Amino acid sequence: MTQWRKFTLYGHGNKIELDQLEDDLISGHRISALFCEIPSNPQLRSPDLRRLRTLADKYDFAIACDDTIGSFINVNILPYVDIVMTSLTKSFSGGSDVMGGSVVVNPRSAHFHTIFDAVSSEWEDNFFPADAITLSKNCSDVVSRVLKSSFSAEAIANFINRHPSVKRVNYPSLVESRKFYEQVKRKDGGYGSLMSIIFHEPTAAIEFYDNLDVPKGPSLGTNFTLAIPYAFLAHFKELDWAASYDVPRHIVRISVGLEDTEKLLRVVEKALGCISTNLTVSEE
Numbered sequence: 596m597t598q599w600r601k602f603t604l605y606g607h608g609n610k611i612e613l614d615q616l617e618d619d620l621i622s623g624h625r626i627s628a629l630f631c632e633i634p635s636n637p638q639l640r641s642p643d644l645r646r647l648r649t650l651a652d653k654y655d656f657a658i659a660c661d662d663t664i665g666s667f668i669n670v671n672i673l674p675y676v677d678i679v680m681t682s683l684t685k686s687f688s689g690g691s692d693v694m695g696g697s698v699v700v701n702p703r704s705a706h707f708h709t710i711f712d713a714v715s716s717e718w719e720d721n722f723f724p725a726d727a728i729t730l731s732k733n734c735s736d737v738v739s740r741v742l743k744s745s746f747s748a749e750a751i752a753n754f755i756n757r758h759p760s761v762k763r764v765n766y767p768s769l770v771e772s773r774k775f776y777e778q779v780k781r782k783d784g785g786y787g788s789l790m791s792i793i794f795h796e797p798t799a800a801i802e803f804y805d806n807l808d809v810p811k812g813p814s815l816g817t818n819f820t821l822a823i824p825y826a827f828l829a830h831f832k833e834l835d836w837a838a839s840y841d842v843p844r845h846i847v848r849i850s851v852g853l854e855d856t857e858k859l860l861r862v863v864e865k866a867l868g869c870i871s872t873n874l875t876v877s878e879e
C-alpha cells in the first residue's frame with residue numbers, strides 16, 4: 596500500500612481553497628493525487644470537478660473521487676476524474692445486509708496504466724460468495740431506488756429548509772456549490788438521498804432529533820430512512836475541529852429511504868412541530 600508522506604486537507608472545498616491550490620501549483624508545488632467526494636459528507640458540497648480536471652491535466656496529478664453520496668445513478672463524473680470510488684454498501688445495495696466497494700479506473704486517464712497496475716497488484720478476490728449473491732440481488736433495482744429516494748429527499752430538504760428554527764439545510768441543490776453538482780448530474784438524475792440540518796439553536800436540534808420517528812444509525816443510502824447526530828458520532832473527540840469545517844456539534848444528518856414521500860414529510864413535520872417556539876434565535 597502506498598504511504599502518502601504528506602497530505603494537505605482542503606476541508607472547506609470552496610473557491611478560496613481551490614484558488615490556494617492553484618497558486619501553490621503555479622509556484623511549483625506538486626501533488627500526486629487529489630481525493631474528493633461528490634458531494635461531501637455531511638456538508639453536501641460539490642467540488643468544481645471541471646476546474647480540478649484542468650489543473651490535473653496542467654500539473655499532472657490524478658483525481659480520485661468518491662461518488663457514493665451522489666451515486667453514479669445521479670451523477671456521471673467519469674469525464675473529469677481518473678478514479679471513481681464507490682461504497683457499494685450504501686445505495687447500490689440498499690439492503691444494509693452486505694458490504695462492498697468498487698474502484699473504477701478511467702480507461703481514458705493518462706495515468707490509467709500506472710493506477711490500474713498498482714490496484715491490480717494489491718487486489719485479492721476475497722469477496723465471500725454469499726455476499727456477492729446478496730449484493731447482486733440487492734442491486735438489481737438500484738436505479739429506481741436511487742431515483743425514488745432522491746426525489747423524496749429533495750422534497751424533504753425543501754420542506755425542512757422553510758422552517759423558522761432551521762438555519763440551513765445542506766443538500767446538493769440548496770448549497771452554494773449546486774452548479775458544480777449540476778456539471779455532472781445526469782439528465783434524469785436527482786440530488787441524492789442525504790442531507791444535514793443546522794438549526795439556529797442546539798435545543799431545537801435535540802427536540803427535532805428526539806422526536807424524529809425514524810431509525811437512528813450511522814449508515815446512509817439504506818432503503819429505510821436513518822438519522823444521526825453526525826458530529827457526535829463521527830467526531831466526538833474533535834468537535835471544535837469539526838465545527839471549524841461547518842460541521843457544528845448539533846448538526847443532524849438524514850439519509851432518506853424508500854418510504855412513501857408524503858408519509859416521510861408527515862414524520863418530519865411532526866418532529867419540527869415538537870420544537871419549542873419560545874426560543875430566541877442567536878447568531879453563531
Ligand SMILES: Cc1ncc(COP(=O)(O)O)c(C=O)c1O
Pocket residue numbers: 632636661663664681682683684685694695696814815
Ligand atoms: C462517502 C463514503 N464513502 C465510502 C464509505 C465507506 O463505505 P463502506 O462502509 O462500504 O466501507 C463511506 C462510509 O460511510 C462513505 O460515507
